[in-house]
Amino acid sequence: MRFRVDRDVLADAVTWTARSLPTRPPVPVLAGVRLEADTTGTVQLSSFDYEVSARSQIPADVSEAGSVLVSGRLLAEISRSLPDKPVDVVLEGTKVVVTCGASRFTLLTMPVEDYPNLPVMPPTTGTVDGDELTHAVAQVSVAASRDDTLPLLTGVRVEIEGEKVTLLATDRYRLALRELTWKPSSPDISTVALVRARTLSDAAKSLGSAGSVTVALSTGSGVDMIGFEAAGRQTTSLLVDGDYPAVRRLFPDETPIHAIVNTHSLADAAKRVSLVAERNTPIRLSFSEGQVVLDAGQGDDAQASEALEATLVGDDISVAFNPQFLLDGLGALSTTFVRLSFTHPNKPVEFTGQETLDGEDNPEYRYLLVPIRFAS
Template sequence: MKFRVERDVLAEAVTWTARTLPTRPPAPVLAGIRIVASAEGVLTLSTFDYEVSARSEIAAEVSEAGEVLVSGRLLAEISRALPHKPVDVVLEGTKVTVTCGASRFTLLTMPVEDYPALPVMPATVGTISGDELTSAVAQVSVAASRDDTLPLLTGVRVEIEGERITLLATDRYRLALRELTWSPDRPDISEVALVRARTLSDVAKSLGSAGDVSVALATGAGVDLIGFEAGGRHTTSLLVDGDYPPVRRLFPDETPIHAVVPTQALLDATKRVALVAERNTPVRLSFTDGQVVLNAGQGDDAQASEALEALLVGEEISVAFNPTFLQDGLNALGTDFVRMSFTHPNKPVEFTGQESLEGDSLSHYRYLLVPIRFAS
């Protein structure tokens, strides 16, 4: 195997492909990145850990076709450190020589015959704007659980109905829902998939800038798999198995009380007040006509308070939140104003965005946060 490729092209492709490499691979070969150079001048780089696969295709001047398996993380570090000159890669026996300008590296190879075959990309079911996918996944994934002992809740539930996709995630203390439109291959498509939040976030961030993203899906036929492709990059992931809890019913049907506050002002005030909040200590929000007062700390501990202008519709109400969860929701909104809709001080509060103080609530993104009970 022998080929030449531009340094930036190689570094970008290796870095993207190697991002899914497992920290603790179950087999040594799974720490490798497989490189296949074809006589047609295409270089294919791939990784696979039995759950997530990544494959990138780039153009190269291939003198001798072949394939090799080398340490993925090491190759990524080397490719990023190379000078900005063409890179020559040659396989000589059991070693690979990487030459770039005056730099020369020799890497040991791994047994490529022991590397597992990548899963076949499922059939494409539609396309979606990369920018919108990135935004939607970021808004929802904040609510997914990080606790691997509850694998179901570490996923994002993807519901596809015709031209509408709904993303849902919860960690039992908060719930995020985002609706968006896409271009399905079949107008009557109806599918549900549970995708690991970490995987979906990584895909959305890495493919979002490549324009439209093709979505592939296979369910109910042995191996349940989701795939994404954009700009010559392909990735697949096994779906999380199990029945996701019926979380939609947690959103209240009616909210007799709501308050509207400038989002950034509330976010900044929460950060300041939370400085005195000890671990697991809430920030308390007291809404009265025309304002909201934030308080944290009590008794002999450090204390902080701050008042902001707010529009209140309905009775006065006080509620307390985990400050980190509150900040996550406010950061995810992406609107100038936040509407907080209440049913009771101890019942979940629904956060939605508004473009103006007295405008309509935007329902495409909803963040539900369970308050912390406090002594009155």
């Protein structure tokens, strides 16, 4: 195998392909990235850990075709550190020599014949705008659990009904829902998938800038899998198995009280006030006509408070939140104002966004946060 490739092209492709390699692979070959050079002028890089696969195809000047398996993380670090010159990659016996300008690296190869076959991309289910997918996944994934002992809650539930896609995630303390439209391959498609939040976030971030992202889904036919493809890059992931809890019913049907606050101002104030909040202690928001007062700390501890303008519809109300969960919800909103809708001081509070103070809120994105009970 022998090929020459642009340094930036190689570095981007190797870094992307190696991004999901396991830290402690069950077998050594799974720490590798496979390079396959074809005399048609392409090099395909691939990685696989039996759950997530990644493929990236790049143009190259290939003089000898071949296939080789080398340490993915090491090749990524080397390729990023190379000078801005063409890179020559040559297989010499059981070693791969990478040369760039005056830099020369020799890497040991792994037995490519022991590398598992990568899964086949499922049939195309539809396409979605890359930027919208990236934004939607970021809004929802903040609410997914990081606790691997609850694998169901580490996933994002993807509900597809025709042209509408709904993303849902919860960690039991908050719930996020985002609706978006896409172009389905079949107008009457109706299916559900549970995708690992980390995998979905990674795919959306890395492929979203490509413009249009192709989504491929396979359920109920042996191996349940989702795939994403854009700009010569392709990734697949096994779906999470199990029945996701019926979380939609947690959103209240009616909210007799709601408050409207500038999103950016509320987030900034919450950051300042939370500086005195000890670990796992809440900050309190007290709403009355014309204002909301944020405060944290009590007794002999450090204390902070700040008042902001707010519009309140309904009775005065006070709630307390985990500061980080509050900031996650506010950070997910891209609107000028946030509407907080209440049913009771101890019941979950719904966050939605709106562009104007006296306008309607947009239910496209909804963030439900469970308050923390506090002593009166």
